[in-house]
Amino acid sequence: MIETFKKEWLTDPKTNILAGIVVALALIPEAIAFSIIAGVDPMVGLYASFIIAVSISILGGRPAMISAATGAIALLVTPLVREYGVEYLLAATLLMGLIQLILGILKIGKLMKFIPKSVMLGFVNALAIMIFMSQIEHIFGISISTYLYVGVTLLIVYVVPRFFTAVPAPLIAIVVLTALYLYMGADVRTVGDLGAIERSLPSFIIPDVPYTLETLRIILPFSISMAIVGLVESLLTAKIVDDATDSYSSKNRESRGQGISNIIAGFFGGMGGCAMIGQSIINVRSGATTRLSTFTAGM
Numbered sequence: 001m002i003e004t005f006k007k008e009w010l011t012d013p014k015t016n017i018l019a020g021i022v023v024a025l026a027l028i029p030e031a032i033a034f035s036i037i038a039g040v041d042p043m044v045g046l047y048a049s050f051i052i053a054v055s056i057s058i059l060g061g062r063p064a065m066i067s068a069a070t071g072a073i074a075l076l077v078t079p080l081v082r083e084y085g086v087e088y089l090l091a092a093t094l095l096m097g098l099i100q101l102i103l104g105i106l107k108i109g110k111l112m113k114f115i116p117k118s119v120m121l122g123f124v125n126a127l128a129i130m131i132f133m134s135q136i137e138h139i140f141g142i143s144i145s146t147y148l149y150v151g152v153t154l155l156i157v158y159v160v161p162r163f164f165t166a167v168p169a170p171l172i173a174i175v176v177l178t179a180l181y182l183y184m185g186a187d188v189r190t191v192g193d194l195g196a197i198e199r200s201l202p203s204f205i206i207p208d209v210p211y212t213l214e215t216l217r218i219i220l221p222f223s224i225s226m227a228i229v230g231l232v233e234s235l236l237t238a239k240i241v242d243d244a245t246d247s248y249s250s251k252n253r254e255s256r257g258q259g260i261s262n263i264i265a266g267f268f269g270g271m272g273g274c275a276m277i278g279q280s281i282i283n284v285r286s287g288a289t290t291r292l293s294t295f296t297a298g299m
Helices: 002-010 013-038 042-059 071-084 086-105 108-114 117-136 144-162 169-184 213-245 251-267 277-285 291-298
Strands: 067-069 273-275
Touching: 002 291, 013 042, 013 067, 013 071, 013 169, 013 277, 013 291, 042 067, 042 251, 042 273, 042 291, 067 291, 071 086, 071 213, 071 273, 086 108, 086 213, 086 251, 108 251, 117 213, 117 277, 144 169, 213 251, 213 273, 213 277, 251 273, 277 291
Parallel strands: none
Antiparallel strands: 067 273
């Protein structure tokens, strides 16, 4: 038990903490953007990302994998929020987590071995295209300064690692260009332009909905969809990280961890979430191998 703890938490702490910081800085604008997609306050996505990342770092079956609020879940719940409001979203998130927990107890993760390699490749490529397309509106048609910042960022990310690897290149790019913006100013958009960010911690709440069969009829279809999509994306991401790190992870523990994390998120004002392939790959490529990186990203 002690050896497992040391391996999963204390191996190369410096690299894992730095990787977690890189992921966090990339995660914040995404969490805000996914909140806007879902039609809720940006803090709902930020709370979910904080709670899910921290809890899954302890409960999940795959070290160094990042879980938080995701676009896939946000797209699913948009009609629910539009018609019934955020309280029904929180109730649906609680039920989503319960369904995932039950599926984890039933060892649904063992079905992962039947998914072909080609399906995983298609899954990753499709997500890459979706992430790329989501960035277009933040690059083109804004200003010349934006093009310059994008160009310099890409140069740092791809050139610096050839000569210097002690600090992850994306973190260098974020720190250098943010400092440049603060010092010189430029006509570029910032994370704050995506939505208002409150300086407050989440608090425990019980969704303010009627606890009736009618409410269950409304949220159950959404919860089932959220649970299945969340588990599929999480288990596929776990398998991809397994292959990238040449290691094994418990898919059934991951399923249970995802369920418990979403239940906690629902009770603290967060939307549902799951593993994030993009952020997980950023984490692993930044040198992360332990749960400390995921915990750091959430904190």
